[in-house]
Amino acid sequence: MIDIENLSKSFGPRTLWSDVTFTVSRGEMLSLVGPSGSGKSTLLNCLGLLDVPSGGVIRHEGKDITRFGRREIRRFRRDVLGYLFQNYALIENDTVAANLKVVVEPRRSSPSGSTAISEALDRVGLAGRENEKIAQLSGGEQQRVALARLIVKQPVLVLADEPTGALDRANAALVVDILRHMSDAGCAVVIATHDDYVRDRCDAVFAVSESSLSIVP
Numbered sequence: 001m002i003d004i005e006n007l008s009k010s011f012g013p014r015t016l017w018s019d020v021t022f023t024v025s026r027g028e029m030l031s032l033v034g035p036s037g038s039g040k041s042t043l044l045n046c047l048g049l050l051d052v053p054s055g056g057v058i059r060h061e062g063k064d065i066t067r068f069g070r071r072e073i074r075r076f077r078r079d080v081l082g083y084l085f086q087n088y089a090l091i092e093n094d095t096v097a098a099n100l101k102v103v104v105e106p107r108r109s110s111p112s113g114s115t116a117i118s119e120a121l122d123r124v125g126l127a128g129r130e131n132e133k134i135a136q137l138s139g140g141e142q143q144r145v146a147l148a149r150l151i152v153k154q155p156v157l158v159l160a161d162e163p164t165g166a167l168d169r170a171n172a173a174l175v176v177d178i179l180r181h182m183s184d185a186g187c188a189v190v191i192a193t194h195d196d197y198v199r200d201r202c203d204a205v206f207a208v209s210e211s212s213l214s215i216v217p
């Protein structure tokens with residue numbers, strides 16, 4: 001579903017990685033591992049069209065997404081992509097429900113949209129918390145709202161940046177279970193992580209290093 005060919009990224013004279021070639025298929029969950037600063041987030045950002053690679057190609061269903069114009073980028077973000085950011089990327093002054101409504105498609109608007117939202121909150125252990133303000137939630141709860149937003153959106157490609165970094169083991173397990181479930185349902189999931197627990201639940205592991213990206217058996 002996503003084919004990455006000979007991708008490279010440099011900042012000035014510094015090459016983060018080069019010759020990155022791999023494929024992520026629907027139903028697969030992959031982790032990107034490597035030391036801090038090796039460029040895992042940057043690679044995710046290139047896949048999510050938040051950053052531009054210095055060379056190479058990223059294909060989605062045969063089309064080079066690095067050459068997309070503004071409208072195609074918007075469509076790709078809306079229809080294909082789900083991002084679980086390190087900082088959750090929620091609107092802090094708004095309610096939980098308002099943050100989830102952002103991704104409810106028009107055809108799923110009220111009342112079925114509200115049902116999708118309450119079901120997703122139930123799945124992440126936040127049933128009935130629709131009207132609470134994001135700013136009043138703990139970091140772990142905010143992460144679970146971001147996860148509920150992914151469940152409501154039902155993306156085809158999920159990019160998750162350190163999704164368990166700030167969580168206790170029980171909440172980390174919940175996050176991984178839900179990502180695993182999304183991948184089993186046909187989604188492609190790519191996770192940048194330092195967490196061995198996450199790595200062990202993935203189908204494949206890629207080690208990000210200066211000169212290449214290699215599969216770890």
Ligand SMILES: Nc1ncnc2c1ncn2[C@@H]1O[C@H](COP(=O)(O)OP(=O)(O)OP(=O)(O)O)[C@@H](O)[C@H]1O
Pocket residue numbers: 011016034035036037038039040041042043192
């Ligand atoms: N816009 C930029 N300009 C210059 N350097 C940058 C830019 N963005 C990232 N970098 C550098 O690229 C390197 C890789 O950053 P990145 O966040 O991708 O690493 P990471 O492997 O995800 O790290 P961590 O595990 O600590 O989150 C860092 O040294 C960072 O300072």
